[in-house]
Amino acid sequence: MTQQAERWFHRRGELAEDGWESVVDERTPGWEHTGIRVGRLEPGASLDLEGTGVERLIVPLSGSFRVTHAENGEQAVTELAGRPSVFAGPTDVLYLSAAATGTVTATSPGESRFLVATSPTDIVRPTRYMPVEEVPVELRGAGASSRQVHNFGRKEALDAARFIVVEVITPAENWSSYPPHKHDEHVEGHESELEEIYYFEVAPTKDAPEGVDAEHAFGMFSTYSSPAGQIEIDSQVKTGDVALVPYGYHGPAVAAPGYDMYYLNVMAGPDPERTWLISDDPAHGWVRETWEGQQLDSRLPFTADR
Helix, strand or coil, X not given: CCHHHHHHXXXXXXXXXXXXCEEECCCCCXXXXXXXEEEEECCCCEEEECCCCEEEEEEEEEEEEEEEEEXXXXXXXXXXXXXXXXXXXXXXXXXXXXXXXXXXXXXXCCCEEEEEEEEECCCCCXXXXXXXXXXXXXXXXXXXXXXXXXXXXXXXXXXXXXXXXXXXXXXXXXXXXCCCEECEEEECCCEEECEEEXXXXXXXXXXXXXXXXXXXXXXXXXXXXXXXXXXXXXXXXXXXXXXXXXXXXXXXXXXXXXXXXXXXXXXXXXXXXXXCCCEECCCCHHXXXXXXXXXXXXXXXXXXXX
């Protein structure tokens, strides 16, 4: 792996800190606007969300959780039903305002996993629980570019201060984050300036033979330079890996045959508007036109009864 890739791509556990499997925040070199924390908990175990001045979105990856949170001297408890895995469709989520702190406790049997998307801010938006029924689900693309997007953290769904948070499921053999695109400069009405985090999980398809080891499940992810900066990531990705995209064209994210891919994106930047506007790589943007007339992948949507 090149030094460029080592700076911006991290294997599961390389960013471990204080009981968290991965931590990205404004202390990360070259990083400013976004963050994540990934936690793995045994039943009854907890991790704390300390300090104010940061907005948070708590996303169950597998299992159920109790979140005890405090704001302005008032304490509340929110139960997150969660889901069996990220490939079981959307989950309920909890947005914590920049004035809140909290503790996340695992409440289901076996190991549970959750992710906290973050962004530093002094702007206080109201804490909000979003039940799974309110999560906007979008089936995007067509053919081998079909994927499923959960838009719980976009402006249209969540009154957050700074960040945009979504998750994407890409069925085996399909391509997503494609055509390659960028959002690294502010062009009024055309492109936003947003740094972005990718958190990945990959798993054998539901019809894989019994005994297939999930530890070997993989996909591929690519990022390359734009006028805003030099970057190069061409990596095999597995569950727990994290890619940081400060600038540049990113995509594709490709699910290998036999393995479904999931990733969660956190985006934020210096623009006054919290919006996601992208520019395709001019060399590849024409591919979108080829989707016309193609059918959506019949394996979508992924749901809890998958």
